[in-house]
Amino acid sequence: MQERLARFESKLAQTDVDAVLVTGQNNVYYLTGFWGTEGTVFISENRRLFLTDSRYTLMAKESIKGFDIVETRQALAEIAKIIKDDGLTSIGFDSQVSYQFYQALQTVFEAYELKPLTNFVEELRIIKDASEIATIRRACQISDQAFLDVLDFIKPNVTTEMEVNHFLDQRMRALGAAGASFEFIVASGYRSAMPHGVASNKVIKSGESLTLDFGCYYQHYVSDMTRTIHIGHVTDEEREIYDIVLRSNKTLIDQAKAGMTYLDFDGVARRVIDEAGYGDNFTHSIGHGMGLDIHELPFFTKTKDTLQAGMVVTDEPGIYLDNKYGVRIEDDLLITETGCEVLTSAPKELIVL
Protein backbone atom coordinates (compact mmCIF):
# COMPACT_ATOMS: atom_id res chain seq x y z
CA MET A 1 0.00 0.00 0.00
CA GLN A 2 2.84 2.41 0.82
CA GLU A 3 4.35 1.61 -2.58
CA ARG A 4 1.03 2.50 -4.26
CA LEU A 5 0.89 5.79 -2.35
CA ALA A 6 4.45 6.57 -3.39
CA ARG A 7 3.52 6.02 -7.04
CA PHE A 8 0.39 8.16 -6.57
CA GLU A 9 2.39 10.99 -5.06
CA SER A 10 5.06 10.95 -7.73
CA LYS A 11 2.32 11.09 -10.37
CA LEU A 12 0.69 13.96 -8.49
CA ALA A 13 4.00 15.83 -8.57
CA GLN A 14 4.07 15.49 -12.38
CA THR A 15 0.45 16.60 -12.85
CA ASP A 16 -0.47 20.28 -12.85
CA VAL A 17 -2.81 20.11 -9.86
CA ASP A 18 -1.94 20.68 -6.20
CA ALA A 19 -4.13 17.89 -4.85
CA VAL A 20 -6.34 15.03 -5.97
CA LEU A 21 -9.73 14.04 -4.61
CA VAL A 22 -10.45 10.29 -4.95
CA THR A 23 -14.04 9.10 -4.57
CA GLY A 24 -14.58 5.83 -6.47
CA GLN A 25 -14.91 2.81 -4.17
CA ASN A 26 -12.33 0.71 -6.03
CA ASN A 27 -9.86 3.58 -6.25
CA VAL A 28 -10.25 4.32 -2.54
CA TYR A 29 -9.72 0.63 -1.79
CA TYR A 30 -6.62 0.53 -3.97
CA LEU A 31 -4.99 3.38 -2.07
CA THR A 32 -6.13 2.61 1.46
CA GLY A 33 -7.32 -1.00 1.75
CA PHE A 34 -10.63 0.39 3.04
CA TRP A 35 -13.76 -1.26 1.63
CA GLY A 36 -16.98 0.58 2.28
CA THR A 37 -19.58 2.68 0.53
CA GLU A 38 -18.55 5.89 2.27
CA GLY A 39 -14.91 6.80 1.90
CA THR A 40 -13.19 9.84 0.44
CA VAL A 41 -9.47 10.31 -0.08
CA PHE A 42 -7.75 13.67 -0.47
CA ILE A 43 -4.02 13.81 -1.16
CA SER A 44 -1.86 16.90 -1.57
CA GLU A 45 1.88 17.30 -1.21
CA ASN A 46 1.52 17.69 2.55
CA ARG A 47 -1.64 15.83 3.41
CA ARG A 48 -3.24 12.44 3.16
CA LEU A 49 -6.81 12.61 4.38
CA PHE A 50 -9.30 9.76 4.62
CA LEU A 51 -12.85 10.82 5.43
CA THR A 52 -15.72 8.56 6.37
CA ASP A 53 -18.79 8.59 8.59
CA SER A 54 -19.26 7.10 12.05
CA ARG A 55 -20.35 3.69 10.72
CA TYR A 56 -16.85 3.10 9.41
CA THR A 57 -14.52 5.06 11.68
CA LEU A 58 -13.42 2.12 13.80
CA MET A 59 -12.77 -0.07 10.78
CA ALA A 60 -10.85 2.75 9.07
CA LYS A 61 -8.68 3.40 12.13
CA GLU A 62 -7.78 -0.27 12.34
CA SER A 63 -7.06 -0.85 8.67
CA ILE A 64 -5.74 2.35 7.12
CA LYS A 65 -2.11 3.37 7.54
CA GLY A 66 -0.49 6.65 6.59
CA PHE A 67 -3.66 8.80 6.50
CA ASP A 68 -5.29 11.25 8.87
CA ILE A 69 -8.71 9.72 9.49
CA VAL A 70 -11.55 12.20 9.73
CA GLU A 71 -15.05 11.27 10.87
CA THR A 72 -17.67 13.39 9.14
CA ARG A 73 -20.90 13.22 7.22
CA GLN A 74 -19.85 16.19 5.07
CA ALA A 75 -16.56 15.06 3.55
CA LEU A 76 -16.17 17.85 1.01
CA ALA A 77 -16.92 20.67 3.45
CA GLU A 78 -14.58 19.10 5.98
CA ILE A 79 -11.73 18.92 3.43
CA ALA A 80 -12.28 22.59 2.54
CA LYS A 81 -12.03 23.50 6.22
CA ILE A 82 -8.85 21.47 6.78
CA ILE A 83 -6.97 22.77 3.71
CA LYS A 84 -8.04 26.40 4.12
CA ASP A 85 -4.55 27.65 4.95
CA ASP A 86 -2.54 25.19 2.82
CA GLY A 87 -2.11 27.60 -0.09
CA LEU A 88 -3.48 25.18 -2.69
CA THR A 89 -4.88 26.63 -5.91
CA SER A 90 -6.05 23.65 -7.98
CA ILE A 91 -7.73 20.35 -7.14
CA GLY A 92 -8.04 17.39 -9.48
CA PHE A 93 -11.09 15.14 -9.37
CA ASP A 94 -12.27 12.04 -11.22
CA SER A 95 -13.89 13.06 -14.52
CA GLN A 96 -16.42 10.23 -14.21
CA VAL A 97 -18.26 11.60 -11.16
CA SER A 98 -21.94 12.54 -11.48
CA TYR A 99 -23.02 16.00 -12.51
CA GLN A 100 -24.68 16.41 -9.13
CA PHE A 101 -21.40 15.65 -7.36
CA TYR A 102 -19.58 18.08 -9.65
CA GLN A 103 -22.03 20.83 -8.69
CA ALA A 104 -21.33 20.08 -5.02
CA LEU A 105 -17.60 20.35 -5.71
CA GLN A 106 -18.09 23.71 -7.40
CA THR A 107 -19.98 25.05 -4.43
CA VAL A 108 -17.61 23.81 -1.74
CA PHE A 109 -14.36 24.50 -3.60
CA GLU A 110 -15.34 27.75 -5.30
CA ALA A 111 -12.03 29.31 -4.27
CA TYR A 112 -10.06 26.65 -6.19
CA GLU A 113 -9.56 25.71 -9.79
CA LEU A 114 -11.20 22.31 -10.29
CA LYS A 115 -9.58 20.08 -12.91
CA PRO A 116 -11.18 16.85 -14.18
CA LEU A 117 -8.65 14.00 -14.35
CA THR A 118 -9.31 10.93 -16.46
CA ASN A 119 -8.06 7.58 -15.15
CA PHE A 120 -5.60 9.10 -12.66
CA VAL A 121 -5.78 6.12 -10.26
CA GLU A 122 -6.82 3.64 -12.96
CA GLU A 123 -3.49 4.23 -14.70
CA LEU A 124 -1.69 3.23 -11.50
CA ARG A 125 -3.88 0.14 -11.18
CA ILE A 126 -2.84 -1.08 -14.64
CA ILE A 127 0.30 -2.76 -13.22
CA LYS A 128 -0.57 -5.35 -10.57
CA ASP A 129 1.66 -5.96 -7.56
CA ALA A 130 2.42 -9.35 -6.03
CA SER A 131 -0.52 -9.36 -3.64
CA GLU A 132 -2.98 -8.39 -6.39
CA ILE A 133 -1.63 -11.12 -8.65
CA ALA A 134 -1.98 -13.72 -5.88
CA THR A 135 -5.59 -12.65 -5.31
CA ILE A 136 -6.51 -12.74 -9.01
CA ARG A 137 -4.79 -16.13 -9.30
CA ARG A 138 -7.07 -17.50 -6.58
CA ALA A 139 -10.15 -15.97 -8.23
CA CYS A 140 -9.18 -17.77 -11.45
CA GLN A 141 -8.67 -21.09 -9.63
CA ILE A 142 -12.19 -20.81 -8.20
CA SER A 143 -13.63 -20.31 -11.71
CA ASP A 144 -11.58 -23.21 -13.06
CA GLN A 145 -13.00 -25.54 -10.43
CA ALA A 146 -16.58 -24.32 -10.98
CA PHE A 147 -16.22 -25.05 -14.70
CA LEU A 148 -15.12 -28.63 -14.01
CA ASP A 149 -18.03 -29.07 -11.61
CA VAL A 150 -20.67 -27.62 -13.92
CA LEU A 151 -19.83 -30.27 -16.52
CA ASP A 152 -21.32 -32.87 -14.15
CA PHE A 153 -24.31 -30.68 -13.38
CA ILE A 154 -25.57 -30.19 -16.94
CA LYS A 155 -28.19 -32.74 -18.03
CA PRO A 156 -28.93 -32.39 -21.78
CA ASN A 157 -32.61 -31.63 -22.56
CA VAL A 158 -33.30 -30.98 -18.87
CA THR A 159 -31.07 -28.22 -17.45
CA THR A 160 -31.84 -24.59 -18.30
CA GLU A 161 -29.32 -21.83 -18.92
CA MET A 162 -30.54 -20.10 -15.75
CA GLU A 163 -29.93 -23.23 -13.68
CA VAL A 164 -26.37 -23.36 -15.01
CA ASN A 165 -25.96 -19.70 -14.13
CA HIS A 166 -27.12 -20.32 -10.55
CA PHE A 167 -24.95 -23.39 -10.21
CA LEU A 168 -21.82 -21.52 -11.25
CA ASP A 169 -22.64 -18.64 -8.93
CA GLN A 170 -23.29 -20.86 -5.90
CA ARG A 171 -20.38 -23.19 -6.59
CA MET A 172 -17.93 -20.28 -6.72
CA ARG A 173 -19.34 -18.86 -3.47
CA ALA A 174 -18.91 -22.27 -1.83
CA LEU A 175 -15.27 -22.19 -2.98
CA GLY A 176 -14.68 -18.84 -1.27
CA ALA A 177 -15.84 -16.26 -3.79
CA ALA A 178 -17.82 -13.23 -2.62
CA GLY A 179 -20.09 -13.44 -5.64
CA ALA A 180 -20.36 -13.08 -9.40
CA SER A 181 -18.03 -10.53 -11.00
CA PHE A 182 -20.56 -9.70 -13.75
CA GLU A 183 -23.85 -10.95 -15.19
CA PHE A 184 -22.83 -14.31 -16.66
CA ILE A 185 -23.32 -15.28 -20.26
CA VAL A 186 -24.85 -18.73 -20.51
CA ALA A 187 -25.92 -19.11 -24.11
CA SER A 188 -26.88 -22.40 -25.78
CA GLY A 189 -27.54 -23.28 -29.41
CA TYR A 190 -28.60 -20.32 -31.60
CA ARG A 191 -28.30 -18.04 -28.54
CA SER A 192 -24.53 -18.64 -28.43
CA ALA A 193 -24.25 -16.53 -31.61
CA MET A 194 -24.99 -13.55 -29.37
CA PRO A 195 -21.63 -12.60 -27.84
CA HIS A 196 -23.45 -11.25 -24.78
CA GLY A 197 -26.42 -13.58 -24.43
CA VAL A 198 -27.17 -13.64 -20.71
CA ALA A 199 -28.81 -16.74 -19.24
CA SER A 200 -32.45 -17.37 -20.13
CA ASN A 201 -34.94 -20.05 -19.18
CA LYS A 202 -34.11 -21.98 -22.36
CA VAL A 203 -33.38 -25.69 -21.88
CA ILE A 204 -29.93 -26.76 -23.07
CA LYS A 205 -30.52 -29.37 -25.75
CA SER A 206 -28.56 -32.23 -27.20
CA GLY A 207 -26.80 -31.20 -30.41
CA GLU A 208 -26.23 -27.62 -29.25
CA SER A 209 -23.15 -25.66 -28.31
CA LEU A 210 -23.03 -23.89 -24.95
CA THR A 211 -20.97 -20.80 -24.19
CA LEU A 212 -20.23 -20.05 -20.53
CA ASP A 213 -18.66 -16.65 -19.79
CA PHE A 214 -18.40 -16.19 -16.04
CA GLY A 215 -16.17 -15.17 -13.18
CA CYS A 216 -16.11 -14.30 -9.51
CA TYR A 217 -15.05 -11.70 -7.02
CA TYR A 218 -12.45 -12.96 -4.59
CA GLN A 219 -11.24 -10.41 -2.04
CA HIS A 220 -12.47 -7.62 -4.34
CA TYR A 221 -10.59 -8.86 -7.42
CA VAL A 222 -12.18 -10.55 -10.41
CA SER A 223 -11.75 -13.54 -12.65
CA ASP A 224 -13.28 -13.65 -16.13
CA MET A 225 -13.26 -16.78 -18.27
CA THR A 226 -15.17 -18.29 -21.18
CA ARG A 227 -15.44 -21.85 -22.35
CA THR A 228 -17.62 -23.23 -25.15
CA ILE A 229 -18.64 -26.86 -25.01
CA HIS A 230 -20.87 -29.06 -27.16
CA ILE A 231 -23.76 -31.20 -26.02
CA GLY A 232 -24.50 -34.64 -27.44
CA HIS A 233 -22.57 -34.37 -30.65
CA VAL A 234 -20.54 -31.96 -32.72
CA THR A 235 -20.63 -31.37 -36.49
CA ASP A 236 -17.53 -31.06 -38.64
CA GLU A 237 -18.17 -27.34 -39.12
CA GLU A 238 -18.55 -26.82 -35.37
CA ARG A 239 -15.30 -28.67 -34.76
CA GLU A 240 -13.53 -26.57 -37.39
CA ILE A 241 -14.80 -23.28 -35.92
CA TYR A 242 -13.78 -24.43 -32.44
CA ASP A 243 -10.27 -25.28 -33.64
CA ILE A 244 -9.84 -21.87 -35.28
CA VAL A 245 -10.88 -20.01 -32.11
CA LEU A 246 -8.65 -22.21 -29.96
CA ARG A 247 -5.72 -21.65 -32.31
CA SER A 248 -6.31 -17.89 -32.13
CA ASN A 249 -6.39 -17.98 -28.31
CA LYS A 250 -3.23 -20.11 -28.12
CA THR A 251 -1.29 -18.15 -30.73
CA LEU A 252 -1.73 -15.04 -28.62
CA ILE A 253 -0.64 -16.91 -25.47
CA ASP A 254 2.51 -18.00 -27.32
CA GLN A 255 3.37 -14.47 -28.40
CA ALA A 256 2.07 -12.09 -25.72
CA LYS A 257 4.80 -10.39 -23.69
CA ALA A 258 5.89 -7.04 -22.35
CA GLY A 259 6.73 -4.61 -25.15
CA MET A 260 4.09 -5.90 -27.58
CA THR A 261 1.86 -3.09 -28.89
CA TYR A 262 -1.87 -3.08 -28.20
CA LEU A 263 -2.32 -3.18 -31.96
CA ASP A 264 -0.33 -6.40 -32.20
CA PHE A 265 -1.96 -7.98 -29.15
CA ASP A 266 -5.30 -7.75 -30.93
CA GLY A 267 -3.79 -8.38 -34.35
CA VAL A 268 -1.96 -11.63 -33.56
CA ALA A 269 -5.18 -13.34 -32.49
CA ARG A 270 -7.34 -11.69 -35.16
CA ARG A 271 -5.01 -12.72 -38.00
CA VAL A 272 -5.61 -16.42 -37.24
CA ILE A 273 -9.36 -15.92 -37.58
CA ASP A 274 -9.02 -13.63 -40.64
CA GLU A 275 -6.83 -16.13 -42.44
CA ALA A 276 -9.34 -18.90 -41.76
CA GLY A 277 -11.98 -16.75 -43.49
CA TYR A 278 -14.03 -15.76 -40.45
CA GLY A 279 -12.72 -12.25 -39.82
CA ASP A 280 -16.20 -10.71 -40.22
CA ASN A 281 -17.52 -13.07 -37.53
CA PHE A 282 -15.06 -11.90 -34.86
CA THR A 283 -17.00 -8.81 -33.94
CA HIS A 284 -15.38 -7.57 -30.74
CA SER A 285 -11.99 -6.64 -29.34
CA ILE A 286 -9.57 -9.37 -28.28
CA GLY A 287 -9.81 -8.47 -24.61
CA HIS A 288 -9.40 -6.00 -21.80
CA GLY A 289 -7.56 -5.42 -18.57
CA MET A 290 -9.11 -6.71 -15.33
CA GLY A 291 -8.48 -6.35 -11.63
CA LEU A 292 -10.74 -4.55 -9.18
CA ASP A 293 -13.04 -3.89 -12.15
CA ILE A 294 -14.11 -6.54 -14.62
CA HIS A 295 -13.22 -4.18 -17.47
CA GLU A 296 -10.36 -1.80 -16.75
CA LEU A 297 -7.22 -0.50 -18.43
CA PRO A 298 -5.67 -1.52 -20.72
CA PHE A 299 -8.26 -1.53 -23.48
CA PHE A 300 -6.89 -2.80 -26.77
CA THR A 301 -7.48 0.19 -28.96
CA LYS A 302 -5.42 0.19 -32.12
CA THR A 303 -2.50 2.14 -30.70
CA LYS A 304 1.22 1.72 -30.33
CA ASP A 305 0.97 1.72 -26.54
CA THR A 306 2.76 -1.36 -25.27
CA LEU A 307 2.02 -4.14 -22.82
CA GLN A 308 3.97 -4.00 -19.59
CA ALA A 309 4.96 -6.72 -17.15
CA GLY A 310 2.36 -6.94 -14.38
CA MET A 311 -0.68 -6.24 -16.55
CA VAL A 312 -3.51 -8.77 -16.26
CA VAL A 313 -5.53 -8.97 -19.47
CA THR A 314 -8.01 -11.28 -21.16
CA ASP A 315 -7.45 -13.23 -24.39
CA GLU A 316 -10.94 -13.92 -25.75
CA PRO A 317 -11.28 -14.51 -29.48
CA GLY A 318 -14.67 -15.63 -30.80
CA ILE A 319 -16.50 -16.55 -33.99
CA TYR A 320 -20.27 -15.95 -34.17
CA LEU A 321 -22.47 -17.35 -36.94
CA ASP A 322 -25.85 -15.59 -36.85
CA ASN A 323 -28.83 -17.80 -36.06
CA LYS A 324 -26.55 -20.85 -35.81
CA TYR A 325 -24.10 -20.73 -32.90
CA GLY A 326 -20.95 -19.12 -31.63
CA VAL A 327 -17.66 -20.09 -30.02
CA ARG A 328 -15.56 -18.02 -27.63
CA ILE A 329 -12.60 -19.09 -25.50
CA GLU A 330 -11.30 -16.68 -22.87
CA ASP A 331 -8.29 -16.87 -20.59
CA ASP A 332 -6.80 -14.38 -18.15
CA LEU A 333 -3.12 -13.65 -18.79
CA LEU A 334 -0.46 -12.13 -16.58
CA ILE A 335 2.00 -10.33 -18.84
CA THR A 336 5.67 -10.87 -17.96
CA GLU A 337 8.97 -9.64 -19.40
CA THR A 338 9.50 -12.87 -21.29
CA GLY A 339 5.95 -13.93 -22.16
CA CYS A 340 2.79 -14.49 -20.20
CA GLU A 341 1.40 -16.72 -17.51
CA VAL A 342 -2.08 -18.14 -18.09
CA LEU A 343 -4.01 -17.70 -14.84
CA THR A 344 -7.07 -19.68 -15.93
CA SER A 345 -6.34 -23.34 -16.45
CA ALA A 346 -9.69 -25.04 -17.09
CA PRO A 347 -9.43 -27.48 -20.04
CA LYS A 348 -9.74 -26.01 -23.53
CA GLU A 349 -9.70 -29.07 -25.75
CA LEU A 350 -13.15 -29.57 -27.29
CA ILE A 351 -15.51 -31.05 -24.72
CA VAL A 352 -18.60 -32.92 -25.90
CA LEU A 353 -20.92 -33.79 -23.02
Ligand SMILES: [Mn+2]
Ligand atom coordinates in the same frame (compact mmCIF):
# COMPACT_ATOMS: atom_id res chain seq x y z
MN1 LIG B 1 -13.92 -10.76 -20.67
